[in-house]
Amino acid sequence: MTTVSSVTERPAVPADHRPGFHHLLRSEWTKIRSVRSTVWSLILLVVLDLGFTALFVGIMVGQWDKASPQDHANAIADPTSAILGSGFFLSQLTVCVLGVMVIASEYSTGMIRASLLAVPRRVPMLAAKAAVFGLLILVLGTAVSFVSFFIGAPMLHSKAPVSLGDPGVLRAVIGGGLYLAVLGLFAMAIGGIVRHTAAGITGVIGFVLVLQPLVQLLPGSIGKHVHAYLPSEAGHLIAQAHQGKDDLLTPWQGFGVFCVWTAVLLVIAAVVLKRRDA
């Protein structure tokens, strides 16, 4: 029989020292890159974002003469928001799905038990996962946001000219990446709380897509205020060049609200991870 003990090497870390956080980051990176569904979701994110930017901006330009003066005013007031919003429309769903899957798939496959045996304090594992996944989406999301802008801006140029140097525009384009990254963490937190892929995805999409129109049905200023503070509603303001005349919050305030939502959910996810039997 082959010898069981390690003949090639001793682990770099002495047995009595807890391995550093960078070891957990490397592990979580291996987890993310080694599952095919992650890679496909990321490709889908890019394709959907860029595809729908081109499609919606193209439709907007093509239908320009038939659109209402209100639509013209909106597009001219903030072309950046129109361009980036077209891209996010569907691609943000892939980020939601991926965020939930990154953690809920560990529960559905049983992998979570192996993960927790390796990191029995549990919360560092969640922190490393959030850091790696958040950073990945931030980098990819920002890149996609820039490409989306450079696809949309020339198409819209004859109707509503905009350039990266205009006030607020650069911040909005980077904000597109920030929005997707925090949305990913928001979804991951919900996935960690409900521990079930389908339920998690339903929950996140409910938050992002369903709650919004429902809240708008609330009467008067209550509806308007609640609506403004909904996570994705507040969060996507960061991808606008400037505050719209109907917006209660500035871009950074809105993004702050979204970050608070996400932080609270991540804390809840950490607490239940620590407390519950695995």
Add this chain to the structure above:
Amino acid sequence: MIEAKNLTKRYGDKVAVQDLSFTVQPGRVTGFLGPNGAGKSTTMRLLLGLDRPDGGDATIAGRHYPDLPRPLSVVGALLEARAVHTGRSAYNHLLCLAQTQGIGPARVQEVIDLVGLREVARKRAGGFSLGMGQRLGIAAALLGDPSVLILDEPVNGLDPEGILWIRNLMKYLAAEGRTVFVSSHLMNEMAVTAEHLIVIGRGRLIADCSTEEFIERSAEQQVVVRSPDAERLAAVLDEEGGKTTVDGDGALLVSNLEAPRIGELAAAGGFVLHELTPRRGSLEEAFMELTRDSVEYGTASAPHAEGDPR
């Protein structure tokens, strides 16, 4: 060394483990035996910090599992339920676990070779057979070269060759001075692997002794007696302190009396005997006998399976 002190775990109203105390010593294979639902897996999960106990305490090498700085280099565990992402290759599964402990890829390759998964290491674990899955679980357990191994039903789903492999591996690991704690619901399997046994039923300790002693103590001696005049013979034997029951096809099953003594009594009473066979109950029967009261989901009148006599 593994130490459990007054471990108690409830799920809702149901008590899974109650006031369970035992220690597992290094240098030998210790079997953890009990019927399905007896609380074996729960106990192992408590030892490993996956579930938290409602009472009592579990330590490994003197520490609570979550307090181990690099747990995989102290304890290797194989859980009953699979703990592998189905979309990840065996290599990447082991690599991401190794990286949490600062263990490098060379050791990953080493354990893959050790369990014989080299050919399929780059394939998705979701396509693995039960046996390959068990081997991958063993590989993960051995990653950190741990001094304590906790294996939940490791022979489940293995073919005879795989069973032999794991038996030898466990004995080899114990002979190297490691602590090997292995659960099973099969007495016969434990009898050939484990030197020491911890037996539980309904979450309580039933026995904690050497395997030899357990077999000695629990394997009841019975004698099969056939006689055309069975009824009257039974009465005579009962009088002499025997315990007789009538088997389905009319044979008497006598316990508490040795075969020679039964022969003498029969001769003295002028009984014709057609058969007089001492039979040692199978281990499996002994185990079932011992845990009968503690079987969680017993059938109303389970027909006693004819086990292989030993």
